Amino acid sequence: MDAKALWQRYQQWLYFHEGLGLYLDVSRMRFDDAFVEACSLKFKHAFTQMTELENGALANPDENRMVGHYWLRNPDLAPTPELTQEIANCIEKIEAFAEQVHTGEIHPPKAPLFTNILSIGIGGSALGPQFVSEALVPNKPPLAIHFIDNTDPTGIDRTLSSLDEDLHRTLVLVISKSGGTPEPRNGMMEVKRVFAEKDLDFANNAVAITMAGSKLDDIATRENWLAKFPMYDWVGGRTSELSTVGLVPAALQGIDIRAMLRGAKDMDEANRIPELHNNPAALLALSWYYASNGKGEKDMVILPYKDSLLLFSRYLQQLVMESLGKEKDLDGNTVCQGIAVYGNKGSTDQHAYVQQLREGVPNFFATIVEVLEDRCGKSMEVEPGITSGDYLSGFLQGTRQALYENNRDSITLTIAQVSPRTVGALIALYERAVGLYANLVNINAYHQPGVEAGKKAAAAILELQSSIMKVLEKEKVPISLELLAQKVGMPEKIESMYMIVRHLHANQRGVVLEGNLGKPSSLKVAINF
Numbered sequence: 001m002d003a004k005a006l007w008q009r010y011q012q013w014l015y016f017h018e019g020l021g022l023y024l025d026v027s028r029m030r031f032d033d034a035f036v037e038a039c040s041l042k043f044k045h046a047f048t049q050m051t052e053l054e055n056g057a058l059a060n061p062d063e064n065r066m067v068g069h070y071w072l073r074n075p076d077l078a079p080t081p082e083l084t085q086e087i088a089n090c091i092e093k094i095e096a097f098a099e100q101v102h103t104g105e106i107h108p109p110k111a112p113l114f115t116n117i118l119s120i121g122i123g124g125s126a127l128g129p130q131f132v133s134e135a136l137v138p139n140k141p142p143l144a145i146h147f148i149d150n151t152d153p154t155g156i157d158r159t160l161s162s163l164d165e166d167l168h169r170t171l172v173l174v175i176s177k178s179g180g181t182p183e184p185r186n187g188m189m190e191v192k193r194v195f196a197e198k199d200l201d202f203a204n205n206a207v208a209i210t211m212a213g214s215k216l217d218d219i220a221t222r223e224n225w226l227a228k229f230p231m232y233d234w235v236g237g238r239t240s241e242l243s244t245v246g247l248v249p250a251a252l253q254g255i256d257i258r259a260m261l262r263g264a265k266d267m268d269e270a271n272r273i274p275e276l277h278n279n280p281a282a283l284l285a286l287s288w289y290y291a292s293n294g295k296g297e298k299d300m301v302i303l304p305y306k307d308s309l310l311l312f313s314r315y316l317q318q319l320v321m322e323s324l325g326k327e328k329d330l331d332g333n334t335v336c337q338g339i340a341v342y343g344n345k346g347s348t349d350q351h352a353y354v355q356q357l358r359e360g361v362p363n364f365f366a367t368i369v370e371v372l373e374d375r376c377g378k379s380m381e382v383e384p385g386i387t388s389g390d391y392l393s394g395f396l397q398g399t400r401q402a403l404y405e406n407n408r409d410s411i412t413l414t415i416a417q418v419s420p421r422t423v424g425a426l427i428a429l430y431e432r433a434v435g436l437y438a439n440l441v442n443i444n445a446y447h448q449p450g451v452e453a454g455k456k457a458a459a460a461i462l463e464l465q466s467s468i469m470k471v472l473e474k475e476k477v478p479i480s481l482e483l484l485a486q487k488v489g490m491p492e493k494i495e496s497m498y499m500i501v502r503h504l505h506a507n508q509r510g511v512v513l514e515g516n517l518g519k520p521s522s523l524k525v526a527i528n529f
């Protein structure tokens, strides 16, 4: 396409939301009018489905759940007046709590103020808060946030040692929708132990964010924790950033949560317009559908040209991949759907993997995120008439052009600045695009059956470890792995047993291995009495 035609196409497809100062350019996605026409019926259906979902339909059929994250930023949409009231009350409660913490009305027993937050959670209970903190935390936040988002002992130690002397001034948020996920449970137990070692009462510093009646909820009630905030059955983990999960840590860090909610609400309104051209989420979904051939054939590379949006791709990874990565469609056909997401930031990535994007395997489409505001205030000139921000902007345009010239498609999403309002809008935009895309490919975006398989397998490994220890405790002399597997009664699990005992051996857990560690058949295993 020549420059003139491309400029026409750019103008034809450019979406602009005036209130949010948000532009979406899909002109560099090479779909033609026939493709758009062919999709229009599918979109008609998707818009209807989305309206039903917002009205409270059981849009997550397997789990028999409503899907209500859109109500969080517009409580009037909730299907009952009680829910509307509950959502509104909850936001007020969060604001009041943050205010009391900031003023010191709520304070730790041995200090006038809380100065830190330790957020313990994983998946949807970590990625949103991490993304938002990185994007929006003010320079001198009232409380500085730290995360434990795994069950990695070294990671836990590192986070705890960074808090060290401040632990007594640390507000610990334990975030788990289900309240039964092992990783945050372990994190909580490890943190509790350190509190006890320092003679601090954990309950005075602890806040639970979970569903009513969950295991975590029970613990928080029994131990009389400082505060509890509810999570709802009808909000999925990966769409929970604008629920208590994201709003409590954001408010505590001094981030304007009302502005985030407003941004999301405005975006939702734009995304309800049932016209492809005028609906930014639909334009995204259309672009994804085109690029991936409706089958996830291409990966989504997220390239924000702004350091503070670094975690956007990691946040989107869960939102997109856990929602769209499904084996079965809604009719039970095997479809193995999904779109892989990765990314980091520009222009940094131009010095890393953009080489492959430009010239290598063409298995992706890029989403370039542009932020118009370079910085708060004026910039110095690094060359006559040129600032660092001009460079960033130039690199962005250069990459977009270089990709296009080599037949690599891209979407460009532009926001005026990174603010609570635009971040709220970005979250809402992608939540809706994922929902629409799921409708286009006829899958349930709101369950995650595949995650369970890994969890069950992990639980089986821990059970196997207990069985191994029982057998070894009775053995007087070291035994081979083969004999161990026989005695445990699961010869087919010998490889897992090897991995378990090797791990125990490496961690002074009372199991010793004799022989060549790299030759499992040579090994003898015993309890180190």
Ligand SMILES: O=P(O)(O)OC[C@H]1O[C@H](O)[C@H](O)[C@@H](O)[C@@H]1O
Residues within 6 Å of the ligand: 122, 123, 124, 125, 175, 176, 177, 178, 179, 180, 181, 184, 237, 238, 322, 448, 451
């Ligand atoms: O918030 P939680 O219930 O602890 O869940 C945390 C995460 O774990 C699960 O494995 C799910 O796949 C995620 O969607 C969820 O966000």
